[in-house]
Each structure stands twice: as C-alpha cells, then as structure tokens.
Amino acid sequence: MSDGLGESDLSRVVFLSEIGDDVAAEEVRDAMAKRFNLGAEALARLFAGPPVVVKSNLDPDTALRYKLAIEATGAKCRIETMPAERDTDRQGYLDRRQHERRRGLDRRERTRAEAITPDRRQGDRRKDSK
Incomplete structure (x- = not known):
C-alpha cells in the first residue's frame, strides 16, 4: 500500500561540518559521539570538510527530527529534498x-x-x- 508520499516528498539530512558560533569544537564532537554513538573514525569523516549526507529517503517529519538532534549538539546541518532518480537508459x-x-x-x-x-x-x- 502507498503511504501517500511521492518522490518529491522525500528528504535527506546533510551534515555541513560546521560548528555553531557559541560552542567549542571539542564539545560538539563529544556531544555527537555520545548522542549518535560514533567512534573517532566516523567523527573524523563527518568533520573532514565537505558536506556529508547523514540520512536519506526520509519523510519531512523524520528529517526535521534528525536536524534538531544534530543542531542540539551544536553542529550545523540542513534538510534537502531528494533529487529525482536518473532514468536508466x-x-x-x-x-x-x-x-x-x-x-x-x-x-x-x-x-x-x-x-x-x-x-x-x-x-x-x-x-x-x-
């Protein structure tokens, strides 16, 4: 059964590798490690520089929950709509x-x-x- 969601309704959460102005970098790393159960290697990949897609194919409410959880640690992220699938020719x-x-x-x-x-x-x- 269809849940009424089209492809355009799906979102993804993108981690920007940026930290809020009023928070120290080590505090953000510790909070991310504790909240999302991440190891040192995963944290290094997240904070390496380019934006990282954390989760994709989410409905808007779930994407907002992920965004709020990431921003609660002091890191920055954004929600993007999923790009259309390429036609396999x-x-x-x-x-x-x-x-x-x-x-x-x-x-x-x-x-x-x-x-x-x-x-x-x-x-x-x-x-x-x-």
Missing part, C-alpha cells in the same frame, strides 16, 4: 557495449606480454587434442 548501456574500444578486444588471440607468468595457452606443456 538501456540504449546508453548498449552504446557503451558497442564502443570501438570494446569491440576490438578478442582475448583468445591476444598475447599476454604484460603477464607475470607466461600464457599457458601457448606453452609446450599444453595437451594437444587429436
């Missing part, structure tokens, strides 16, 4: 398969000059089928 897939670079390869006839071990298909130990 079968023709583009077929065009890539027929590309000149791919058509020229025939693995059985090509020698393996870059291989560490010699090509077993051309060795003297190969059994001849008669």
